[in-house]
Ligand SMILES: Nc1nc2c(ncn2[C@@H]2O[C@H](COP(=O)(O)OP(=O)(O)O)[C@@H](O)[C@H]2O)c(=O)[nH]1
C-alpha cells in the first residue's frame with residue numbers, strides 16, 4: 001500500500017520538458033519522414049541516446065533491440081521506432097522493483113528511522129521537509145532531527161520545514177555533535193510514541209574521511225537507541241548534475257549502507273535521462289524523486305509513469 005498521495009503526473013510531465021526535448025523530440029525528428037530506417041539513421045539515434053545521460057550501455061542496448069525489431073519486420077516503414085525505444089527504456093527501469101516504504105514496515109519498527117545523507121545543496125533538507133509532510137499527511141506521527149550542526153542557518157531552515165509540515169523537530173545549537181542530536185531525536189520519538197523519524201545531516205563529500213567517520217558514528221548511535229536503526233539510509237542526489245549524481249551514488253555506496261536514492265530537481269532539467277543510468281548501474285533503488293521546491297513536490301518513483309511522462313503519454 002502506498003503511503004503518499006497519487007503522483008501529480010502533469011507536474012512530472014512539465015518538469016521533464018527539457019529532457020524530452022533532448023531525447024524524445026530529437027528521436028522523433030530523426031525518424032520522421034524517413035520511409036526506411038537505415039543503418040545511418042540507427043547510428044544517428046544511437047548518438048542522440050549516448051549524449052542524453054541515459055548511459056552508454058542502455059543506449060547501445062536500446063539501439064540493438066531496435067535493429068533486431070527492424071530485421072524482424074517485413075515492411076520496415078510500418079515499425080514505430082519511437083515505440084520500440086520507449087518500451088526498451090521502460091524495461092531498463094523495470095529491472096528492479098523496490099517500492100516506497102509502506103505502513104506495515106513502519107509499524108514493525110516503530111519508530112522507523114530514516115537517515116538522509118548527501119553532498120551540499122543536493123536537496124537533503126528540502127526533502128526531509130517534503131517527506132515529513134507526506135508521512136504526516138498519511139496519518140503518521142513524525143519527528144525530525146536536525147543533525148546538520150555544521151551551519152548556523154541549518155536549524156532555522158529545517159525548523160521552517162517542520163512548521164510547514166506540522167511535525168516536531170529536535171535540534172541543538174550549531175557546533176554540537178550531530179550524534180548527540182541523533183540520540184536526542186530518537187529518545188524524543190520513543191517518548192512521544194512517534195511512528196517515523198527523519199534525520200537531516202550536513203552535506204559531506206565522500207573524499208572527506210572525517211565526515212564519513214562522523215556518519216558512521218551517527219549510525220551507531222541510532223542503532224543503540226532503536227534496534228536496527230537506521231532502517232533506511234537515503235542518499236539525496238541532484239538530478240540536474242547528471243553524471244555527477246551517478247558518481248556520488250557510486251562513492252557513497254562504498255562508505256555507508258544505502259537503501260535508496262532520492263533524485264531531486266528533476267523539474268526543469270535536461271538531464272532527467274540520468275535516472276536510466278542510475279537504475280542500470282546502482283545496486284540501490286531510486287525511491288523518491290523531487291520535482292520542485294514546494295512541500296508537495298516529492299513523488300514516489302514509479303518507473304512506468306516516469307517513462308510515460310517523458311514520452312508525454314497519459
Ligand atoms: N527545483 C527544485 N529545487 C529543489 C528541489 N529540491 C531541493 N531544491 C532546492 O535546492 C536547494 C538546496 O536545497 P537544500 O535542501 O538546502 O539542500 P541540502 O544542502 O542538501 O540540504 C534549495 O534552493 C532548494 O529549494 C527540487 O526537487 N526541485
Ligand SMILES: [Mg+2]
Nearest residue numbers: 124125148201
Ligand atoms: Mg541541508
